[in-house]
Amino acid sequence: MKKNILILGAGLVAGPHIEYLLSKKDLKVTVASRTVQKAKDLTKGAENSAAISLDVNDIVALNNLIKTADLVVSLLPYVHHVTVANICIEHKKHMVTTSYVSEEMRKLDEKAKNAGILILNEIGLDPGIDHMSAMKIIHEIQSKGGKVTSFQSSCGGLPSPEANTNPFGYKFSWSPHGVVLAGRNNAQHLKDGKVIKINGEDLFDNFWIKHVDSLGDFEVYPNRDSLSYIETYGLKGISTMFRGTFRNIGWCNTWKKIAMLGLLDNEKKYDFEHLTYSSFLKKLINGQEDDIRRAVAGYLKLDYNSEILNRIEWLGLFKNIKPSLKQGSALDILVSVLYEHMQYQPGESDMVVLQHEFECEYDNKKEKILSTLIDFGIPNGASSMSRTVGLPSAIAANMILHGDIKLNGVHIPVLPEIYQPILAELSKSGIKFEERRN
Incomplete structure (x- = not known):
């Protein structure tokens, strides 16, 4: 009997996600969207699909849909995730999201365990692929008796060089609200053992230039709270911990003035x-x-x-x-x-740049590791952003349903039983990292 996956939302990252799941003929893929036409456009009348209209605020309808599913993927705005999670717990259905774990979501861990379900969050690009690719190397270093002393990671979704045609060096695939509001976030990171705290209004004063081989120079500025990842990544005693955002040159000073x-x-x-x-x-x-x-x-x-x-x-x-x-x-x-x-024009493609820098120590040596993902969108096809956000969550959903990931509770993808099979499957789609060690 086919397993039924319910996908809530048919936004801009849904395409590659749905396409991947539809390729698994032992799955029934139901896409529920406020605008049913969006769901129909994405399912393309596939035999193992259904497209339905749903107002997510209609709790009775939402409840009835979740009840008949085996697993629920929420691609809705994050404010709806906890509501969906509570219904999933009630009906003992697994759940997947690409969003950061909120405090309210974290509190559902015990209930999810008691219900025997997995609620897997942060399984997109950033957060998602960043966690998995970092943990792969961190665990590898630790398994050889090494210690990570410095970890710096930056990610950015940008126009590909050919599509970089405006003075901002940036284009939007969806509403700019999120990108604009992110420029008001407070941030903190660890540098040489010292905590650096940055108020939102000073965020764009705190950037530097970083070179990425084959692409050139970018600005990097801090991305929210890097300190919380010391515990998440098992890096107690680390002296430098930084997570940042890549943008093209000129971005930070321009946004500082726009804010003024x-x-x-x-x-x-x-x-x-x-x-x-x-x-x-x-x-x-x-x-x-x-x-x-x-x-x-x-x-x-x-x-x-x-x-x-x-x-x-x-x-x-x-x-x-x-x-x-x-x-x-x-x-x-x-x-x-x-x-x-600042929208993408037909035929233009985006790119995703994600780079980790590790410094580690062993008993008899020190090592630096540079791990880089550069992924380009497909002109007139799927954007890199939609692939790198949508595919990890689709792969995870499929693996959970087939019993390849056997966990309960609220999780993010930092455990080997989650990240190893997902990274292996992503590499088949060309989403893979180049490593350099010295």
Whole structure:
């Protein structure tokens, strides 16, 4: 009898995920989406599929769907995961998500164990492939009696070099909200035994340049809380622990200035009926000059010909035309112009860059290990981001259903019984790391 996988959500990472599961003919794949057409487009009428409409806030309908599944994959926004998890526990169904484990999710560990189910989270790219590829090397070092003294890891989803055609060096596959809000996160990491804490407003002051072979130079800035991973990765006593984000050159200084303009504020709401982009910007900075570029240059203490001003102007924020939005916050205006100007065009591809740097000590020697994943999207096909997020979760779901991963409780993929088979399967899809040791 076929096992039934229920996939909640049909967003931008769902394509490769669903395609992989549909290739397993012993599975029945049910895709539930608010917009049923999205689910139909992704299942393509496959014999072992079903596409249905679901409002995730309809708890009765959600409950009935989960009850008939053998495993549930939640590709919904993270705010829905705990609701789904509680229903999965009630009906003793395994669950997979690509999102970070929230405190509420962590608290369900005991209940999940008692129900005899696995709730596997953080099984995408970042988080996901980053954990698995790091743990593979960490466990290998430790099994040889070595100790990791420094671990630095950075990841970024960027346009491929051919598609890198705008002054920001960035394009969005989906709503820019998440990327923009991530620029307001506090961060902390460990450097040479010292804890470095960074407030959200100072995040973009704390970047440096890093070279990646075959691609060139990138900016790297801290990604949230790196310290929590010392325990997660079993690296007690480590002196340097850093997780960062890759962006193209110019990103950090530009976003620092965008924040100074007040464009990241999501609290104050405006009526844009009688405002243009330039008059709104002037309002934000209390500008008196007619020349909006000169007013912004003065406010930000930038040269009139600054590259940063070129980027802001390229977004259309100096134009004397009305925004398409009628009401909203400064952040809403920013998000709308970002999405309008920075989407991938047909035939363009993205890329994912993930790099780990390890320093380790053995009794008689020291070693450095550089492990790098560079993956490109398929022009007019699946993006690298959708493959690297969607495939690990699909592989995990299939393996759980077939009894290849036998765990209960709330987990992330840091155990060998999870990461070894998944990394092996990913390499068959061309998602694999190059290692250099010295």
